[in-house]
Amino acid sequence: MALINLKDLLNHASKNKYAVGAFNVTSINFIDPIMEAAIESNSPVIMQLAEVHFRYLNLEHIAPAIIRAAKEVSIPVCINLDHGKNFDTIIRAIRAGFTSVMFDCSEEPLDINIAKTKEIVKIAHSVGVGVEGEIGNIGGEAVGIAAPTPHEASAESFTKVGDAVRFYEETGVDALAISVGNVHGTYKGEPNLDFERIEKINNAIPIPIVLHGGSGISDNDFKKAISLGISKINFYTEMSASAVKAARIFLNENPDCISYGDLAKIVQADVKKTVMGRMEVFGSKNITASDKTLCISCDESSCGLTEPQFKPDAKTVVYDSLVDLITKEVLQSMRK
Numbered sequence: 001m002a003l004i005n006l007k008d009l010l011n012h013a014s015k016n017k018y019a020v021g022a023f024n025v026t027s028i029n030f031i032d033p034i035m036e037a038a039i040e041s042n043s044p045v046i047m048q049l050a051e052v053h054f055r056y057l058n059l060e061h062i063a064p065a066i067i068r069a070a071k072e073v074s075i076p077v078c079i080n081l082d083h084g085k086n087f088d089t090i091i092r093a094i095r096a097g098f099t100s101v102m103f104d105c106s107e108e109p110l111d112i113n114i115a116k117t118k119e120i121v122k123i124a125h126s127v128g129v130g131v132e133g134e135i136g137n138i139g140g141e142a143v144g145i146a147a148p149t150p151h152e153a154s155a156e157s158f159t160k161v162g163d164a165v166r167f168y169e170e171t172g173v174d175a176l177a178i179s180v181g182n183v184h185g186t187y188k189g190e191p192n193l194d195f196e197r198i199e200k201i202n203n204a205i206p207i208p209i210v211l212h213g214g215s216g217i218s219d220n221d222f223k224k225a226i227s228l229g230i231s232k233i234n235f236y237t238e239m240s241a242s243a244v245k246a247a248r249i250f251l252n253e254n255p256d257c258i259s260y261g262d263l264a265k266i267v268q269a270d271v272k273k274t275v276m277g278r279m280e281v282f283g284s285k286n287i288t289a290s291d292k293t294l295c296i297s298c299d300e301s302s303c304g305l306t307e308p309q310f311k312p313d314a315k316t317v318v319y320d321s322l323v324d325l326i327t328k329e330v331l332q333s334m335r336k
């Protein structure tokens with residue numbers, strides 16, 4: 001019952017000055033601890049799958065598990081495709097039941113990014129699925145066994161306020177990922193976020209803005225960024241590294257271990273701890289507590305999440321046949 005689309009969720013976060021954590025799933029063992037963390041924290045949550053992580057998981061196999069977990073809880077859960085690069089991936093995610101898709105065409109010139117993102121928005125919105133776009137460049141998502149080489153954001157790739165306005169107006173995206181000193185993976189030195197730019201972009205466009213590359217950013221910087229308008233924070237590398245560290249300690253302490261199930265339990269407990277900690281810092285903790293109200297659909301304060309009045313966007317349901325239709329027509333036109 002609690003599947004929700006990106007627009008409804010982030011609009012609430014934006015209005016109420018908190019950020020929703022978007023946690024990348026790279027193993028089936030991440031689903032339950034992320035959900036448990038959200039339930040125990042009384043927090044909305046975004047679970048996401050990055051296209052670059054398809055090497056770890058099969059999109060069509062994992063989606064039903066995430067959707068099932070999300071439907072069983074009363075907190076709002078958005079299922080997002082992270083950094084969808086290809087048209088086919090976007091359609092596959094919509095078809096698999098994701099409630100939002102990020103289309104990342106940020107490496108292309110702005111005109112091309114706008115033209116392609118606009119098409120994706122048309123398709124996704126026709127079936128009630130939200131779209132996150134990106135301008136400015138944040139660099140590659142963490143992938144691979146070893147820690148990625150630390151890097152720092154180059155000011156040249158920072159999102160320009162004027163571009164953000166044009167991108168929003170011409171594409172109609174529901175949320176915008178911005179480049180403001182944030183990078184994926186590990187930072188070279190201390191992250192140096194351009195807070196003034198965050199504030200200016202937030203004041204210039206009426207849609208929620210998104211901070212990628214959450215790992216390595218300090219709690220204080222998160223809080224400041226949220227106070228200036230960040231409503232969604234993507235977080236992965238630190239969660240993964242911490243889980244691996246916990247597994248390593250466990251294996252050192254239990255050299256005779258042959259039980260993958262027990263090892264997975266260690267990983268799950270660590271993921272849950274990390275996610276709960278982030279939810280507290282992001283200010284989303286207790287947003288859905290029974291003494292609070294979370295009315296996504298209107299401004300009435302009486303609309304508690306557990307109340308029957310709670311109505312996520314009615315179009316959140318994905319209509320397979322419609323997607324089929326769109327797929328055939330649009331796939332052809334986009335592949336020309």
Ligand code: 13P
Pocket residue numbers: 024050082083141142183184185186211212213214215234235236237238
């Ligand atoms: P980190 O891995 O740096 O936390 O970034 C995650 C992210 O932005 C996913 O899109």
